[in-house]
Amino acid sequence: MKIVIIGNGMVGYKFCEKLVAKMNRTHVNSITVFGEEIRPAYDRVHLSEFFAGKTADDLTMAPKEWYAENNITLHLGDPIQNIDRENKTVHSYHGITIQYDYLIIATGSAAFVPSIPGVEKKGVFIYRTIEDLEMMTDHAKKAKTGAVIGGGLLGLEAAKAMIDLGVTDTHVIEFAQRLMPRQIDDAGSDILQAKLEDLGLKIHTNKNTLEILGGDTISGMLFSDETHINVDMLVISAGIKPRDELAKLSGLETGQRGGIVVNDHMQTNDPFIFAIGECALYKGMIYGLVAPGYEMADVVATKLTGGEKAFTGYDMSTKLKLIGVDVASFGDPFISSDDTKSIVFQDAVKGIYKRINVSQDGKYLLGGILVGDAEEYNMLLQTTKNKVILPPHPEDVILGSRGGSEGADTGAGVLSLPEAAVICSCEGITKGNICEQVIDGAETVDAIKKCTKAGTGCGGCVPMIKDLVLNTLKSQGKYIRNVICEHFNYSRQEIFDLVRIKKLKTYDAVIDEIGKGDGCEVCKPAVASILASLWNDMVLNKGLDTAQDSNDRYLANIQKGGTYSVVPRVAGGEITPDALILIGQVAKKYGLYTKITGGQRIDMFGAHVSDLPDIWQELIEGGMESGHAYGKSLRTVKSCVGSTWCRFGLHDSVSFAVQIENRYKGLRAPHKIKSGVSGCVRECAEAQTKDFGLIATEKGWNLFVCGNGGSKPQHAVLLASDIDEETVIKYIDRFLMFYIRTADPLTRTATWLNKMDGGINYLKNVIINDSLGICEELEQDMQRFLATYTCEWKEVVENPELRKRFTHFVNAPKEKDPTVKFETVRGQKNAADWK
């Protein structure tokens, strides 16, 4: 059987992939693909990431070699020009004529460009291919103001792209009376509009473009209400037009508004020709999304390899990505009839709008809209699709369960989904498929990704896969060992205890005694951290050096381009004029970029590896030391000026911050640790966002723990109030050592607490009431650490053997890496951008 595919886009590629996986070589003896674009199929869905630095290669679905390896002949940059249905051949632009037994049309669609006078001007773009993006990038360099016609899913993505391109003054022109008219309702759209305006976009709804103004190049737009705006650049994103021209030419049936008419098997009116993806018209509908296209590809691949499968339509639920505002709609977002009820939650302050449509009896979810917070999207979508019975108070699914017992199950968890629930809609993988694989031995998310491809598309379902894996394992009575990697069959806590009991001192000793193989980039740093927390030997000693993460190994943070940054400790953020001058002198001498960090100290960037020891030497001679900015260890203790200067200060927060920072500096932990000390409740040191923080009260100090900034900010919780300084130190000693003993690798204190059975009450019991009877031991551990602290930079500076390792070339120690490149920005040097 000879199969020819026209179009090498996302769906055309997916068809090849599915065909190869299902077929038996004896049946299919040739597969040929013709693509109009010059590169192999790439991920159009993530096209906008091109502006965030992804390259065409990063977006490629599979490289050319993949086609060769699977015996697929790929003709790129060679569109098919006609189909001869009688002789069953196709003819290409470059003159190739080839016979088929079955022909698959996957020509996708083109951007729909309304016939507005002036669309041909320079600076007017569509948004569909990598070439479109390249041209936009070029033009954007000269543009200041921009506009997008179309306020739908794609239009908003294009608007974000404009901002990313530096065209920050951008208008969105929508013909309908609201944004995303097909996905969300008026109220949701209002919230979305307000959020986008916060991002700097100017939104115009109810606007009809009459003409594009300018000479050769666009200079403005005129609207039917006689207003006009000046713009240097325009992207038209007003919809899509299926590419059915070939089909029309060869007499295949097409729809009135475009699209190749297909039946349940994606067959056109010629039984030997199929159409899939955005060019196919199924029951009067064009599916402009990738998931239905993949499903169509599966239907045809199944059919051609002897199986039976039909297309039965597809859910059009979507989530807007990239723009920085969560927007999603699922099921039927608008339904409102007698037998449905809607529950609406609106928070104009935070900019959140949620609507769910529920059946009259309150049992089923029919659809809904989420704006501002779409975290529950996946769950809600599955609940709708699979007709999962809702909890007694359906509003719980968007608001969480309020009142009553804490953390009550909302009833809509992944466990309540039926086996047939599609978890990964990009690849069409069901809950049943995943659980089956787990039982067959694929016991990690990575393993599931490998054997089912679930989670490899948009990635939105990964948290659900994780839950499914864990729960399936649990339900099989398997004790879930939270093992750190394939080289150790133990959790971090177990390794910690074993290393301590067996008194293991080097990485090799640990892996020989309780692990297997040679280790890897996951277990090495984890074990190195345990060894450092327990014995506090110099991290670059023989047998420890090999296990350090790259930054610890060079006692500095590696930067773009391969140079390093140097951050000396500035305890509590308090610094003398002499130290400031010294930093300035050193930075000048070694040509370093300087910046005040978010942690109240100064970072010097751009140091060559071979300069590091000399730089440290000068800093040390001036009385400074390592700030451990590279380590999973104590970073900074931020302070406010407190009672030393501030009219509200209750105690001397600076002195206390300095004391605390000096006490715990260099303490290695599962992740970095940060702290802050504020002199009163105004909280200028942000102590409540830290792993541990102190706020002065009339009577002493309030101690907060387990706060976090970063991507999932979380406020710290109160551990003890109105305690004196001595008690503060005692509790922090215990708290830190307990964390170091029991947390998983790379887990900040906030996440550690979130996972802890019993939560803060349990932690209070351990730290304050000594419920485990280990407090004395924890305090002794801390004492031992305090007695052994040394500055790592100083050790390198003084040790010629270690110093020797800070060179770029072993065989040319004096030479610097010639590939390091810098640029100048605002009078200082910066790392050159990477490719």
Place this chain on the structure above:
Amino acid sequence: MSKTLTETTTWFLACKTSDVAENLGACVKYKDDQIAIFNFSRRGEWYATQNLCPHRMQMALSRGMIGSTLDNEPKVACPFHKKTFSLVDGHCITDEHECRLKTYPVKVEGDDVFIGISQDDINMDAYGF
């Protein structure tokens, strides 16, 4: 090291065995090129690859962490984004689409460590980009 070596291989004296700390890597300058060399003493083996990480074109692999996979294949992890590459044939283990590293044979005679450069390598562009 699975390559069959032809007579066109030139052995280049890269360094002394003691120059590369145990179970760590170092970077060797060869003409205008940079080669990462690894003293995998835990396995009693030496490996060499291009120093350039193909992911973001960083001269960094010599500063990476070495280890092995479940199937006991020796590998190195780039310090930048932790992509891992086989030390044997240079293929990327974490990402099948990533380019393969060039690998070089290594031999140790006494204290001297040599890297084998084949004729094609010599004609290769300075940095491969």
